[in-house]
Amino acid sequence: MPELEQAARLDQALAEVAAEMAERTDRGDVATYIPQLGKVDPRKFGIAAVTNDGRVLVAGDADQAFSIQSISKVFTLTLALGNVGDALWQRVGREPSGNPFNSIVQLEHENGIPRNPFINAGAIVISDILLAGHQPREAIGEILRFIQFLADDETIIIDREVAASERATGYRNFALANYMKSFGNLHHAPELALGVYFHHCAIAMSCRQLAMAGRFLANGGRNPATGHSVVSAERARRIGAMMLTCGHYDGSGDFAFRVGIPGKSGVGGGILGIVPGVASLAVWSPGLNANGNSKLGSIALEKLAKMMNWSIFAP
Numbered sequence: 001m002p003e004l005e006q007a008a009r010l011d012q013a014l015a016e017v018a019a020e021m022a023e024r025t026d027r028g029d030v031a032t033y034i035p036q037l038g039k040v041d042p043r044k045f046g047i048a049a050v051t052n053d054g055r056v057l058v059a060g061d062a063d064q065a066f067s068i069q070s071i072s073k074v075f076t077l078t079l080a081l082g083n084v085g086d087a088l089w090q091r092v093g094r095e096p097s098g099n100p101f102n103s104i105v106q107l108e109h110e111n112g113i114p115r116n117p118f119i120n121a122g123a124i125v126i127s128d129i130l131l132a133g134h135q136p137r138e139a140i141g142e143i144l145r146f147i148q149f150l151a152d153d154e155t156i157i158i159d160r161e162v163a164a165s166e167r168a169t170g171y172r173n174f175a176l177a178n179y180m181k182s183f184g185n186l187h188h189a190p191e192l193a194l195g196v197y198f199h200h201c202a203i204a205m206s207c208r209q210l211a212m213a214g215r216f217l218a219n220g221g222r223n224p225a226t227g228h229s230v231v232s233a234e235r236a237r238r239i240g241a242m243m244l245t246c247g248h249y250d251g252s253g254d255f256a257f258r259v260g261i262p263g264k265s266g267v268g269g270g271i272l273g274i275v276p277g278v279a280s281l282a283v284w285s286p287g288l289n290a291n292g293n294s295k296l297g298s299i300a301l302e303k304l305a306k307m308m309n310w311s312i313f314a315p
């Protein structure tokens with residue numbers, strides 16, 4: 001299909017999905033275990049698509065910043081792989097956990113090696129890797145600058161109130177970090193690794209900015225606007241594989257079944273979705289389903305993928 005016609009169809013599909021989501025009353029529940037996240041209006045809905053040929057299409061509240069939370073783990077994984085390469089996989093596994101994102105049970109059986117980089121324990125190890133040779137402030141700055149670079153937007157910031165709110169109530173994450181430290185899988189003090197972790201989870205971005213930041217994953221590791229390589233094509237594929245199998249925690253199978261593309265969710269209600277070779281997508285609806293993934297965000301991506309015939313399993 002000619003590019004223009006395809007763009008017009010996508011624009012139309014985004015508008016339809018946003019209109020339909022605005023009507024729905026079954027919006028899920030906003031996360032309240034991080035008190036600051038509980039203040040967000042559950043009626044918000046935004047969606048954005050950035051195509052590999054450079055079109056940026058949005059609908060709804062696509063320019064309002066929200067807490068990206070665990071979506072940041074895609075970017076910290078990318079950075080940490082750049083720093084230490086495949087040695088990373090000695091400290092973090094690559095299997096879906098089949099457990100909630102903040103579960104502690106598997107860690108004992110598996111000697112403090114988290115199942116994958118997207119559950120909290122795995123992301124805390126990744127933060128520890130990014131700390132090597134740095135003060136927490138420098139590691140946090142490096143992550144923020146990397147995301148600003150990917151999105152081509154220096155206005156992206158960390159919401160300090162969200163970071164402080166999570167630190168004040170993050171007993172479970174402290175438990176995970178301390179537990180891993182006891183197995184020797186954290187090289188720095190738990191509070192330092194957690195400082196990095198809480199701050200990258202508190203990065204605030206809009207759907208537009210997030211979809212921009214995901215472009216390299218939809219385009220074989222290269223920024224489609226500049227042609228510059230961010231990661232190798234193989235690494236981009238592997239990050240996509242991790243997103244598909246682990247990006248929605250114990251809801252990853254269902255997301256793959258219903259949407260059919262790699263995705264990464266966050267408890268702020270955002271989802272980053274990647275259609276390899278085609279587009280980077282971001283959606284935001286703060287209400288969550290039982291697995292802690294955006295309820296309407298998942299439904300919206302399912303509808304959009306169906307309308308556009310997008311799936312990594314499509315011929």
Ligand SMILES: NC(=O)CC[C@H](N)C(=O)O
Pocket residue numbers: 068069070071101102120166173201265266267268292
């Ligand atoms: N699923 C998420 O987005 C969880 C991230 C959140 N910062 C936490 O540690 O609980």
